[in-house]
Amino acid sequence: MTEKTEVSICFGTLCFIMGGSAFELLSEHLDEELREKTLIRGMNCPGYCNQTSEYGKPPFVKVNNTLISEANLQKVITAVKKEVLHGADK
Amino acid sequence: MEGGEIYIEIAARQLSKKGESICGDVFLSRKIQEENRVITVLSDGLGSGVKANVLATLTATMGLNFTVERYPHELTARTILDTLPVDRARKISYATFTIVDSDADGETRIVNFDNPAPLIIRNRKLLKPDRKRLVIDKKAGNERELEYSTFNARREDRIVLVTDGVSQSGIGTAMYPFGWDVPDIGGWICGVLEQEPGISAADLSGRLVERAHANDIFSARDDASCVVIYFRRPRKLLLCSGPPYHNADDTRLAKIVESFAGQKVLCGGTTAEIVARETQQEVEVSLDSMSDGIPPASQMKGVDLVTEGVLTLGRVSARLEEGVNTPVRGKDAASALLNLLLNNDQIFLLAGTRINEAHQDPSLPVELEIRRNVVKKIRRLLENKYLKEVHLDFI
Numbered sequence: 001m002t003e004k005t006e007v008s009i010c011f012g013t014l015c016f017i018m019g020g021s022a023f024e025l026l027s028e029h030l031d032e033e034l035r036e037k038t039l040i041r042g043m044n045c046p047g048y049c050n051q052t053s054e055y056g057k058p059p060f061v062k063v064n065n066t067l068i069s070e071a072n073l074q075k076v077i078t079a080v081k082k083e084v085l086h087g088a089d090k
Numbered sequence: 091m092e093g094g095e096i097y098i099e100i101a102a103r104q105l106s107k108k109g110e111s112i113c114g115d116v117f118l119s120r121k122i123q124e125e126n127r128v129i130t131v132l133s134d135g136l137g138s139g140v141k142a143n144v145l146a147t148l149t150a151t152m153g154l155n156f157t158v159e160r161y162p163h164e165l166t167a168r169t170i171l172d173t174l175p176v177d178r179a180r181k182i183s184y185a186t187f188t189i190v191d192s193d194a195d196g197e198t199r200i201v202n203f204d205n206p207a208p209l210i211i212r213n214r215k216l217l218k219p220d221r222k223r224l225v226i227d228k229k230a231g232n233e234r235e236l237e238y239s240t241f242n243a244r245r246e247d248r249i250v251l252v253t254d255g256v257s258q259s260g261i262g263t264a265m266y267p268f269g270w271d272v273p274d275i276g277g278w279i280c281g282v283l284e285q286e287p288g289i290s291a292a293d294l295s296g297r298l299v300e301r302a303h304a305n306d307i308f309s310a311r312d313d314a315s316c317v318v319i320y321f322r323r324p325r326k327l328l329l330c331s332g333p334p335y336h337n338a339d340d341t342r343l344a345k346i347v348e349s350f351a352g353q354k355v356l357c358g359g360t361t362a363e364i365v366a367r368e369t370q371q372e373v374e375v376s377l378d379s380m381s382d383g384i385p386p387a388s389q390m391k392g393v394d395l396v397t398e399g400v401l402t403l404g405r406v407s408a409r410l411e412e413g414v415n416t417p418v419r420g421k422d423a424a425s426a427l428l429n430l431l432l433n434n435d436q437i438f439l440l441a442g443t444r445i446n447e448a449h450q451d452p453s454l455p456v457e458l459e460i461r462r463n464v465v466k467k468i469r470r471l472l473e474n475k476y477l478k479e480v481h482l483d484f485i
Contacts, residue, residue, distance in 0.1 A: 011385040013458070
């Protein structure tokens, strides 16, 4: 068994109103194969939104160790696919 | 906090006679802030329907107002009986009443006129304080008596008042040929308390009236009412929202949360992080609570509820304003918080005053209100609309 790809969604106030609310249903947007290989969890605001020059703009989602700023479903799904495939290559 | 504090919870449940849409029993209660007194009156008007309700309202209102002014009980009773209009069919003027007048230290005076005897329950046993009889209306041979008793209520005591609709429920049935009389009711309440020693006044009065309804095979023969007065330790809730203005106060905030005796809520990701850091706990965001437009709740050991800050509080304030009843349904964080707020008597709000710079961009949605304003609004609503005792502090 390969390790699961970890997706951490920021549920801080700012990320949530800037579009992060859409990620609650993230697992429903992943096809079954991807869903089995990912672990979706929420995270408390790690404070990226206070350093926009460094990290970009909210909402933030972390896929394994990659931080996605101005995240949307498309971006996140692409990142998850990449991580899962990358893991399969190894 | 102080050990001897008593909070008086009063709740009533009423059921109208089958076919009537208005209850002929009237329950009134008033809290006199300056004197720390709580007065409760239950009156049963002659007959049923609108007429009975008018008689009972008149009686209860007079009884309440005279008691507030500490008018002698015999005079109160005589004045009420002289005022009530005479029933055309029965040629009498009549309504019963029970008045309970409690001080904050527990001293309680009970006056009963023709209602079933009030039940006083202490440690799951009936307490029978000495009763004095006061005779009113000596003239014309129709002597009437008031029963008067005083006792010192202790914490966990309950006073249960019922009207004859309850004590005569089930009359003529095989189970209660002479009705569900007062000793039976007392035994039944003690049985309920055996199983649920902390049952709230609202729940107990509801259960009792439902039982009376069942005795009558769900077709009430008379208006039935039950009032429960429950002397108990105040239930306390601490709600912290927002980080302290000075970083140095973080430890103080965590200490306040840790040492608080009661339920605890943290609203705000940063607030939760601070408390978690200082008390060496973990915050876990769960995705199972359905969001309904606000971020999901989190879990933390030692804290009853952890939610996001401004959006959740904004939702809570909006729902308090439109009016909510317990139990609040809904699986989102705001419903969970509303349930906690409504189930407590004393609410301590602690608002952090540090400004979140990331929220100051004018292009952000308007839902991002200023925390202090939302907290103040919640305080006002809880005090005025939900009669809670609220303390607000800033850190």
